[in-house]
Amino acid sequence: MKQRTTLKQIAKIFNVSIATVSKALKDSHEISIATKLKIQEYAKQHNYRPNSIALSLLNKKTKTIGVIMPSILNPFFVKTFSGVEQIANDKGYNVITIVSHGKLEKEITSINMLENGIIDGLLISLSEETEAKQHFKHLEEFIDNAGPIVMFDRVSDSINTDKVIVDDFNCAYKATEHLIKTGCKHISVVSTLDNVGIIKLRIDGYLKALEDYKIPVNKKIINVIKPGYDFETEIKTMLDYQKVDAIIGLEEFSAVESMIIAQDRGYTIPNAISIISFTNSDFFKYTKPSITCINQHSVFMGKTAAEILISRIEQPTDTNTIFQTKTIKTTLVERNSTKQIANNY
Amino acid sequence: MKQRTTLKQIAKIFNVSIATVSKALKDSHEISIATKLKIQEYAKQHNYRPNSIALSLLNKKTKTIGVIMPSILNPFFVKTFSGVEQIANDKGYNVITIVSHGKLEKEITSINMLENGIIDGLLISLSEETEAKQHFKHLEEFIDNAGPIVMFDRVSDSINTDKVIVDDFNCAYKATEHLIKTGCKHISVVSTLDNVGIIKLRIDGYLKALEDYKIPVNKKIINVIKPGYDFETEIKTMLDYQKVDAIIGLEEFSAVESMIIAQDRGYTIPNAISIISFTNSDFFKYTKPSITCINQHSVFMGKTAAEILISRIEQPTDTNTIFQTKTIKTTLVERNSTKQIANNY
DNA sequence: TTTATTATGTTAGCATTTGAACATTTTGCC
DNA sequence: GGCAAAATGTTCAAATGCTAACATAATAAA
CATH class of the missing domain: 3.40.50.2300 (Response regulator)
Structure with missing residues (x-):
């Protein structure tokens, strides 16, 4: 890295003031064409660029x-x-x-x-x-x-x-509603994030949909997995002891992981258990079955x-x-x- | 956004020079304890932070x-x-x-x-x-x-x-070798990137493995898909007209897409066609079957x-x-x- | 001579650091 | 007690790279 070209340097070479160089490079009408030309020429050749740090200051x-x-x-x-x-x-x-x-x-x-x-x-x-x-x-x-x-x-x-x-409340509502309309009645919500506002909103939207469609709430299938707990164990336990015919995954990983665990336990997707995930990951196209999701754009x-x-x-x-x-x-x-x-x- | 606190400001308030403030904040021994204390106190209260732009300059x-x-x-x-x-x-x-x-x-x-x-x-x-x-x-x-x-x-x-x-040559070699050892003989390479050095290296590694294991090269299944060509059509055509029992995808998408297309055409994975992908995407765990890949760390x-x-x-x-x-x-x-x-x- | 016009230079300012310089106070010594 | 020397506390000035307002100088026209 050689010495960076500065106005000062150029000024010295042509024996003019820094201001002249500055103006010349800005093609100011105040500067004679001859001076401008030689300065611009030199600057170009030496690849002068105004120092943005100085400009920022x-x-x-x-x-x-x-x-x-x-x-x-x-x-x-x-x-x-x-x-x-x-x-x-x-x-x-x-x-x-x-x-x-x-x-x-x-x-x-x-x-x-x-x-x-x-x-x-x-x-x-x-x-x-x-x-x-x-x-x-x-x-x-x-x-x-x-x-x-x-x-x-x-x-x-x-x-x-x-x-x-994102209209978290509404889209959770819509997702839940969609599942209800496809005949699901035991809809689980799974998340790995706790204490996050959007998760609360999503769960609220979900609860509202259940209420509107007069479906009883089963708190045991609202599964917010806190740090330190093992995701797989939690989901397995839920599937074994609770009736579940749909899972809404509040993040990509919750959804895919849950699907894989359910499949491993012999549930067919979507007939035995339906899955909806938040966030449209490109990879949801490639899973078997491909995953229905909420595109948050x-x-x-x-x-x-x-x-x-x-x-x-x-x-x-x-x-x-x-x-x-x-x-x-x-x-x-x-x-x-x-x-x-x-x-x- | 209020006026940012500067040395100048503080200096004015205490009626000292900027240098004094600067040194006081650096806890310099040159400055009396009393002065330092009051300046530091004030700076802290007013959340003074040295301007990094000036420092960068x-x-x-x-x-x-x-x-x-x-x-x-x-x-x-x-x-x-x-x-x-x-x-x-x-x-x-x-x-x-x-x-x-x-x-x-x-x-x-x-x-x-x-x-x-x-x-x-x-x-x-x-x-x-x-x-x-x-x-x-x-x-x-x-x-x-x-x-x-x-x-x-x-x-x-x-x-x-x-x-x-990444040791592109070697890992392509290893991937090809692995496929050969599992009994594959018609190994295709699929990529969507052309003119990229790493792709050339990978193909070279692949060719070297074929050579070492005395497997004839079929150029028609080395499928570098240029921009403008449709991925799906190219792969379908290849599968229909060429003998292929393995595909190495040089990027994630090439691999997953190829697998899905092959499955759609009735090939079982890995028995009819094996798949190896470059790059270890987290999602490769979740496809069916999960995808063998080269972890590039x-x-x-x-x-x-x-x-x-x-x-x-x-x-x-x-x-x-x-x-x-x-x-x-x-x-x-x-x-x-x-x-x-x-x-x- | 006065007034424009043209070309260039000076200065201040942006926020900061730092070594040198200055002023003041304290210390030591006869 | 008086005076030089040392210590202490503070300020100055330069430097970083650049711009913009203002100033100056020289030339040309009125």
């Missing part, structure tokens, strides 16, 4: 945004990230990504690190622990010191920012969140801004892990 | 690295990225991610953008087009102007940098690449550095899409 804008997610090894977040990346790049922003691994501590230190002026704004999906402990001071601090935040998917009402969410969600954030950055708002919450509509993608809707509906 | 280090990948909607790259993110964060670096979508143009503009001093170094897996056109000027320029590059997975010998690769690859890059950044090398190429060992993960090894081996 000057403009107090870095054209960089941050994204904090609980996980990246998860199709939902990968797709969301992909949407964010696309929009950010289109609009000339760089994206700094941080994975919180569900840990509040990591979230705090990362946000503190990003609070020093490196990013113009932040996209965040809260870590499990953050939601469980309802700790949001770090977010408020960021907003105070660094710039706007847009929360997506795992959001909190306690923080006043823009939000992009995660790429679109990422795009939307990034768009909102960038517009907030570019046209900062006054103190009494009203923040918006955008809800992404979900769709049910019917595949072969659910039965056809019965005639009497 | 001063130190010519941003503690940020870039990662450019052809795709992010691909388990291999996601895992690699995850490894990179972990190491970078451990070492206090931020990661800026850019997806080239296989396009040279995107790669060039991104690298130019990152050449302005925003990042201290770059990790890159070349886009398909870059490899096809053998265009590397942008990379050389980056190295000249901005800092070290470490290439991973899709690398080029034309560029003198550190590299982290992508997370580890990402970690290794990040470690090399950061050490290059932190202890810059002289002009005549010898760069290293690290090869990640792969392992064959046997599942149910391949037969057991026959007795006579």
Whole structure:
């Protein structure tokens, strides 16, 4: 790596001031054509590029945004990230990504690190622990010191920012309703995430559907598996001791794993047990049977969140801004892990 | 967002110079305890954080690295990225991610953008087009102007940098050998990527295994599907008109899709046709049958690449550095899409 | 001579660090 | 007690790379 070309250097070579070089490179009319030409020529040849760090210091804008997610090894977040990346790049922003691994501590230190002026704004999906402990001071601090935040998917009402969410209540309702219409009566819900707001919403939607269709609730088949418990054991026990004719998996892995366990125990899918999963993973096409799922349009969600954030950055708002919450509509993608809707509906 | 706290501000409040504040916050012995205390107290209360942009300008280090990948909607790259993110964060670096979508143009503009001093170094897996056109000027320029590059997975010998690769030749060899040992004789290779160096290496490894085991080569079942051709049609045609008893998929999707198509056409897996895939996607466990694959240890690859890059950044090398190429060992993960090894081996 | 016009330079500012310089106080010694 | 030397506390100035407002100089036209 050789010495980077700077205005100063060029100025020295042509025996002019730094300002002249700066203006010449901007093709300012103030500078004579001859001077401009030779300076531009030299700059091009030496591959001059204005130092963006210096520019950032000057403009107090870095054209960089941050994204904090609980996980990246998860199709939902990968797709969301992909949407964010696309929009950010289109609009000339760089994206700094941080994975919180569900840990509040990591979230705090990362946000503190990003609070020093490196990013113009932040996209965040809260870590499990953050939601469980309802700790949001770090977010408020960021907003105070660094710039706007847009929360997506795992959001909190306690923080006043823009939000992009999925209609979790409704889509859980729709999924449950769909299963009911295909003749299921003992519908289980399985999740590995506890204390996460969206999970509560989904379960509420599920309960509401049961209520509306006058199906009794069996709490033993609402299976939120806490950390430390073995997924397989829990599901096996449930299948052995409870009547279950459908499973709604609240995350990809819950759904596929449950299906495999059920198949191993001899249940046919979808006749003995139907399966619906949240999140549309590309791989659901390839399982046997392919898995019916709720498409949360995660790429679109990422795009939307990034768009909102960038517009907030570019046209900062006054103190009494009203923040918006955008809800992404979900769709049910019917595949072969659910039965056809019965005639009497 | 209120006004960010700066040294200047604090200095004004206590009627001291900026330097005093700076030193006080660094707990310098030059400053009296009383002054230090009140300044530190105030700084803490007002949540002062040194502006990293100003520091970057001063130190010519941003503690940020870039990662450019052809795709992010691909388990291999996601895992690699995850490894990179972990190491970078451990070492206090931020990661800026850019997806080239296989396009040279995107790669060039991104690298130019990152050449302005925003990042201290770059990790890159070349886009398909870059490899096809053998265009590397942008990379050389980056190295000249901005800092070290470490290439991973899709690398080029034309560029003198550190590299982290997979032993593509050997693992294709091993996969082919494994199939041969389980009794397969008509082994097809399927890929959707053309003009990518690693694909050539893999095919070479495959050919070498055939040669060593004296199995005749049938070029019609080496199926590199060019853009514009329909995957399904190509595979169907191959299965209908050629004798095939095994398929090696050079990327996840090639493998799963091929398996599904074969199953649809009535072939049993693994008895009629065996399947081996490159890259260990978590979902290969959940297909029926589960898919035997080559674990490329992508997370580890990402970690290794990040470690090399950061050490290059932190202890810059002289002009005549010898760069290293690290090869990640792969392992064959046997599942149910391949037969057991026959007795006579 | 005055006034534009054209080309270039000066300065301040963005936030920070750091070694040198300065001023003040304390200490030591005769 | 007086004075130099040492210690202490604080400020200055330069540096990072760049821009923008303002200033200056020289030339040409009125």
